[in-house]
Amino acid sequence: xxxxxxxxxxxxxxxxxxxxxxxxxxxxxxxxxxxxxxxxxxxxxxxxxxxxxxxxxxxxxxxxxxxxxxxxxxxxxxxxxxxxxxxxxxxxxxxxxxxxxxxxxxxxxxxxxxxxxxxxxxxxxxxxxxxxxxxxxxxxxxxxxxxxxxxxxxxxxxxxxxxxxxxxxxxxxxxxxxxxxxxxxxxxxxxxxxxxxxxxxxxxxxxxxxxxxxxxxxxxxxxxxxxxxxxxxxxxxxxxxxxxxxxxxxxxxxxxxxxxxxxxxxxxxxxxxxxxxxxxxxxxxxxxxxxxxxxxxxxxxxxxxxxxxxxxxxxxxxxxxxxxxxxxxxxxxxxxxxxxxxxxxxxxxxxxxxxxxxxxxxxxxxxxxxxxxxxxxxxxxxxxxxxxxxxxxxxxxxxxxxxxxxxxxxxxxxxxxxxxxxxxxxxxxxxxxxxxxxxxxxxxxxxxxxxxxxxxxxxxxxxxxxxxxxxxxxxxxxxxxxxxxxxxxxxxxxxxxxxxxxxxxxxxxxxxxxxxxxxxxxxxxxxxxxxxxxxxxxxxxxxxxxxxxxxxxxxxxxxxxxxxxxxxxxxxxxxxxxxxxxxxxxxxxxxxxxxxxxxxxxxxxxxxxxxxxxxxxxxxxxxxxxxxxxxxxxxxxxxxxxxxxxxxxxxxxxxxxxxxxxxxxxxxxxxxxxxxxxxxxxxxxxxxxxxxxxxxxxxxxxxxxxxxxxxxxxxxxxxxxxxxxxxxxxxxxxxxxxxxxxxxxxxxxxxxxxxxxxxxxxxxxxxxxxxxxxxxxxxxxxxxxxxxxxxxxxxxxxxxxxxxxxxx
RNA sequence: GGGCCUGUAGUCUAGUGGUUAUGACGCUGCCCUCACACGGCAGAGGUCCCCGGUUCGAAUCCGGGCGGGCCCACCA
Numbered sequence: 001x002x003x004x005x006x007x008x009x010x011x012x013x014x015x016x017x018x019x020x021x022x023x024x025x026x027x028x029x030x031x032x033x034x035x036x037x038x039x040x041x042x043x044x045x046x047x048x049x050x051x052x053x054x055x056x057x058x059x060x061x062x063x064x065x066x067x068x069x070x071x072x073x074x075x076x077x078x079x080x081x082x083x084x085x086x087x088x089x090x091x092x093x094x095x096x097x098x099x100x101x102x103x104x105x106x107x108x109x110x111x112x113x114x115x116x117x118x119x120x121x122x123x124x125x126x127x128x129x130x131x132x133x134x135x136x137x138x139x140x141x142x143x144x145x146x147x148x149x150x151x152x153x154x155x156x157x158x159x160x161x162x163x164x165x166x167x168x169x170x171x172x173x174x175x176x177x178x179x180x181x182x183x184x185x186x187x188x189x190x191x192x193x194x195x196x197x198x199x200x201x202x203x204x205x206x207x208x209x210x211x212x213x214x215x216x217x218x219x220x221x222x223x224x225x226x227x228x229x230x231x232x233x234x235x236x237x238x239x240x241x242x243x244x245x246x247x248x249x250x251x252x253x254x255x256x257x258x259x260x261x262x263x264x265x266x267x268x269x270x271x272x273x274x275x276x277x278x279x280x281x282x283x284x285x286x287x288x289x290x291x292x293x294x295x296x297x298x299x300x301x302x303x304x305x306x307x308x309x310x311x312x313x314x315x316x317x318x319x320x321x322x323x324x325x326x327x328x329x330x331x332x333x334x335x336x337x338x339x340x341x342x343x344x345x346x347x348x349x350x351x352x353x354x355x356x357x358x359x360x361x362x363x364x365x366x367x368x369x370x371x372x373x374x375x376x377x378x379x380x381x382x383x384x385x386x387x388x389x390x391x392x393x394x395x396x397x398x399x400x401x402x403x404x405x406x407x408x409x410x411x412x413x414x415x416x417x418x419x420x421x422x423x424x425x426x427x428x429x430x431x432x433x434x435x436x437x438x439x440x441x442x443x444x445x446x447x448x449x450x451x452x453x454x455x456x457x458x459x460x461x462x463x464x465x466x467x468x469x470x471x472x473x474x475x476x477x478x479x480x481x482x483x484x485x486x487x488x489x490x491x492x493x494x495x496x497x498x499x500x501x502x503x504x505x506x507x508x509x510x511x512x513x514x515x516x517x518x519x520x521x522x523x524x525x526x527x528x529x530x531x532x533x534x535x536x537x538x539x540x541x542x543x544x545x546x547x548x549x550x551x552x553x554x555x556x557x558x559x560x561x562x563x564x565x566x567x568x569x570x571x572x573x574x575x576x577x578x579x580x581x582x583x584x585x586x587x588x589x590x591x592x593x594x595x596x597x598x599x600x601x602x603x604x605x606x607x608x609x610x611x612x613x614x615x616x617x618x619x620x621x622x623x624x625x626x627x628x629x630x631x632x633x634x635x636x637x638x639x640x641x642x643x644x645x646x647x648x649x650x651x652x653x654x655x656x657x658x659x660x661x662x663x664x665x666x667x668x669x670x671x672x673x674x675x676x677x678x679x680x681x682x683x684x685x686x687x688x689x690x691x692x693x694x695x696x697x698x699x700x701x702x703x704x705x706x707x708x709x710x711x712x713x714x715x716x717x718x719x720x721x722x723x724x725x726x727x728x729x730x731x732x733x734x735x736x737x738x739x740x741x742x743x744x745x746x747x748x749x750x751x752x753x754x755x756x757x758x759x760x761x762x763x764x765x766x767x768x769x770x771x772x773x774x775x776x777x778x779x780x781x782x783x784x785x786x787x788x789x790x791x792x793x794x795x796x797x798x799x800x801x802x803x804x805x806x807x808x
Numbered sequence: 809g810g811g812c813c814u815g816u817a818g819u820c821u822a823g824u825g826g827u828u829a830u831g832a833c834g835c836u837g838c839c840c841u842c843a844c845a846c847g848g849c850a851g852a853g854g855u856c857c858c859c860g861g862u863u864c865g866a867a868u869c870c871g872g873g874c875g876g877g878c879c880c881a882c883c884a
Binding site: 008010038206222273274275278390391401471548551583592599602611651652655658699757760770800 | 822
């Protein structure tokens, strides 16, 4: 008899054959015609200018399993690939490549450079997804349902601008001038969510102030001496006896000579520094709060470009760093510097992208109201299903800590431009009507804009308008991804209404406070609805030592390396076998990937073996007890897998399936049924033989279908080779009710125990497994298996009773 | 400083009040048995982080500690 599968094992090279076949006629497009329910996956668009890394590969592989499983359970799966092309990473790549600061260029030129970067980054990253066997709806760019989309396409940017126009008209967006987090490197305002804290080296400068009334010196420690020019007050703790006599007196700022009050205030701590501190405007957020509370007039000394202005007096024009040095030198000269204490634990707020220290600078920016919606957000957070459930807390914690509205304007280049003009004369704001992508740096406000009357300012009648060069925060763009993929306010009409909420948002835990939070917020503000049904939060793939992978550490792993070494299938299998990404990080180990890959060889060979025994055309009327038993085992696995898959858990079923395939099925069932399947001596009836062949094939089919979402390439290859059709287009297996209720006196353990005893006895005697066993005593329970047991082990005299005994 | 989570053999993982703790990778030894040597069999390897408590009984529940991770807040 010949096997139908060629080769002793699944080879990495087989993968490209399957992929090539798929590519010719892509089988996973979104089906616009059927009425099947839509299952939508709001995939996280990766940045295009960096290669896909191994962690992303893992999460997309898992998302692909969600998609493939849902397809097999009757859903029309919306699984689009999006590419993020907006934002600072692109701009920074351009700055590095062309060695310029975009802020020094005219807008058109800056945008042109970003476009060049984008052209070159092309689709290199997408290729890894393809090779991983990800079943995105499409690999072609377009605006149809399920098409590959880019966040900088005119269509996407149109929707981004439209959501702004809607929220503006609803009064949810407002403009305000206030101190903001400002990154001098990126030259833009930042939201709290974009700020990191770092411990940096710095120095505490102990500076002498004079008390005007008494002439005594007080020493104040500070890390920001250059801000002394903006000093608003000197404070000490009300319980601090050392300074109590200074209450209400006046301190004179060294060098600048500015006079400020000395007061007791609880925010000064006795044990910190010298116990007495100066409060300057905009050293940090606490200062801002203090100034507001004390009704002090803030003095702004730092300009947008990070240099000191006229309020800094003799420091004017210098960068912050130079200003600090110059001021400290001046203090030294005049003997006002007591000492300098170095510290490497100076905690500084930094821009999460450029790592520049954040300054607090007052600017006019646009805000989305969010503080007043905190309780609504919490309600929404409770309405969504989280996988794992405890991940919900990450979102709730963030909502609790929101304290200011969401600043959405940025002074950058490669992002969606804010379609908002102002009358040059009276400052009236003008917002265009919805309908297309506006490029306000090239055009004025169109006819039909609100605030406009006959092409002139509706307020003062003037006809000059200007655009402030501002773009949206990247999260303002990306928070509409579920709206975009579900065609909110787009064609086909009614699609969004019918298919919202989006079925699942899969994303990393570290961007819960940004991507997830802003999406839930913004889409609720727009539609009044909860945008996601499920939220799946994944942890990370870390390097072998458990450290987060990052470019700066140089421990990044490109999935291409994995694909070249092992192929997609061992990697996919490793992804589910290694652990549950919902619960923990997992370590990237090539050794373990290679190890898990062996299961593919096992699967291949089991299939190869079974392919020698074609299945009968119909199910035999009567099955043997052994067959019924293995089919019951399959039922258990199928039930478990379906339940767990529905809850985004592929890890636990995969473990069980592998164990079943390897142990229960291959080692025990197959070994016992071999003789009956071959039936070379005619010791079994035709019906018994047919039952064996039927069961072998039925179990194989079930295994292949159960594994289809996990390892799509090998299951496809085996299924099409043996069955002549695509397994991925089939229904996920159900339980076989015909055997489900059958009561069998033995269980898996009984069978395995007996087999092991026979094999052990033969091995100990050093005889072949074929050699006859004189007699054996098996448990009474195994009686229904008599014929299979006797034949498989070649037992002459099979008796029943206790204990289990084998005589060779 | 606050919050959330986590700690099972060299590595990873299952388990969750009940007899000798699951499975895998790796390791050691024997075996090329006609689907598979990327195989089979056997074996070594664990104070289930530590200390208390609840319980007839705890790796599993509670409290405390120690270690790790993430998030938030904050410093003169």
